[in-house]
Amino acid sequence: MQFSIPPTAPFPALQARIDGKTKPAGSLGQLERLALQIGQVQRSLAPTLGQAHLLVFAGDHGAARAGISAYPQEVTWQMVENFLAGGAAINVFARQNGLQLQVIDAGVAHDFGVRAGLVDAKIAFGTNNFIEQAAMSDDDCQAAMTRGAAIARQHADRGCRVIAFGEMGIGNTAAAALLTHQLTGTPLADCVGRGTGLDNAGLARKQALLAQAAGRAALAPDAPALRVLAEFGGFEIAMMSGAMLAAAERGMLLLIDGFIVTSALLAAAAIAPAIGDYCVFCHRSAEPGHQAQLRALHGEPLLDLGLRLGEGTGAALAWPLVRAAAAFVNEMASFASAGVSEQR
Numbered sequence: 001m002q003f004s005i006p007p008t009a010p011f012p013a014l015q016a017r018i019d020g021k022t023k024p025a026g027s028l029g030q031l032e033r034l035a036l037q038i039g040q041v042q043r044s045l046a047p048t049l050g051q052a053h054l055l056v057f058a059g060d061h062g063a064a065r066a067g068i069s070a071y072p073q074e075v076t077w078q079m080v081e082n083f084l085a086g087g088a089a090i091n092v093f094a095r096q097n098g099l100q101l102q103v104i105d106a107g108v109a110h111d112f113g114v115r116a117g118l119v120d121a122k123i124a125f126g127t128n129n130f131i132e133q134a135a136m137s138d139d140d141c142q143a144a145m146t147r148g149a150a151i152a153r154q155h156a157d158r159g160c161r162v163i164a165f166g167e168m169g170i171g172n173t174a175a176a177a178l179l180t181h182q183l184t185g186t187p188l189a190d191c192v193g194r195g196t197g198l199d200n201a202g203l204a205r206k207q208a209l210l211a212q213a214a215g216r217a218a219l220a221p222d223a224p225a226l227r228v229l230a231e232f233g234g235f236e237i238a239m240m241s242g243a244m245l246a247a248a249e250r251g252m253l254l255l256i257d258g259f260i261v262t263s264a265l266l267a268a269a270a271i272a273p274a275i276g277d278y279c280v281f282c283h284r285s286a287e288p289g290h291q292a293q294l295r296a297l298h299g300e301p302l303l304d305l306g307l308r309l310g311e312g313t314g315a316a317l318a319w320p321l322v323r324a325a326a327a328f329v330n331e332m333a334s335f336a337s338a339g340v341s342e343q344r
């Protein structure tokens with residue numbers, strides 16, 4: 001799969017515009033870096049964000065049946081129903097902050113039938129158990145990525161400039177841990193966490209099972225991203241990777257949520273390293289492996305609220321900050337226009 005994603009170019013004119021606003025130089029801190037990034041992505045001195053779309057990709061994991069989560073697998077489809085009914089945290093935050101929500105069945109182990117508000121992109125009814133065999137075939141992985149790319153391109157064609165990524169899938173912190181271990185070289189133990197809330201015994205069991213999965217797959221350190229995704233990924237993760245690559249290729253800004261979304265980004269970054277230039281790291285997840293991911297991607301999260309929910313909640317909560325960054329560039333007076341004296 002080929003994606004053309006150039007690194008964003010330096011933009012001294014925009015930096016000058018930011019520096020010319022009526023504030024001590026650098027005093028808007030991380031918002032200034034974000035404003036510059038948005039302008040670089042859009043190659044514009046006056047960036048416009050418009051309506052952001054939040055895509056929540058859902059999928060099931062065969063390994064969930066081996067006891068790697070505090071919750072049973074059926075919570076995945078039950079939460080998808082909750083999304084469709086408007087009652088989940090992400091529905092609340094998306095409504096509150098004006099993001100348009102789309103739920104995508106990438107591979108939930110449940111037959112939803114034809115449903116208003118649910119995109120049927122199902123590759124299969126959940127993945128294989130990666131403790132025993134590859135989670136999916138390379139063909140299915142490719143199909144998931146291709147479908148994700150098509151979804152992102154559809155949004156670009158309709159004028160969307162910002163895509164936020166969210167996910168739902170019981171067991172997917174285990175998949176994300178294996179992806180992070182393989183794609184960053186971080187020791188597996190530092191990538192595995194409690195997910196939805198395992199106790200100490202549950203965490204020890206998850207560690208042991210994931211060590212078994214990593215040993216079974218025995219991937220070379222430089223294994224291609226598609227192979228890594230096929231071994232350990234979920235359909236929702238592979239679909240996000242494809243969507244991210246296509247979104248960046250089309251010059252969109254990508255709002256990155258927590259641990260699982262960032263694992264999809266790691267795979268995307270292995271394919272097209274410049275994708276990081278297009279990404280806003282919305283929050284620091286409480287899942288410990290997120291630290292290794294952020295280090296590998298040089299991500300500087302906007303929020304640090306101890307969230308570990310997923311669904312895109314961190315992205316939805318950070319969206320007003322992203323809008324604020326673009327707004328100050330467009331709306332703040334400059335020293336010259338306001339007649340305010342500049343630094344001595």
Ligand SMILES: O=C(O)c1ccc[n+]([C@@H]2O[C@H](COP(=O)([O-])O)[C@@H](O)[C@H]2O)c1
Nearest residue numbers: 069169171172173195196258259285310
């Ligand atoms: O986004 C995160 O950082 C995050 C951290 C921990 C858990 N989650 C959510 O919890 C689910 C996965 O947890 P688990 O324990 O079933 O692997 C999945 O639906 C994720 O959306 C999400």
Ligand SMILES: Cc1cc2nc[nH]c2cc1C
Nearest residue numbers: 071075168196309310311
């Ligand atoms: C209830 C519940 C909601 C979620 N949302 C994302 N992951 C989740 C996991 C559980 C268990």
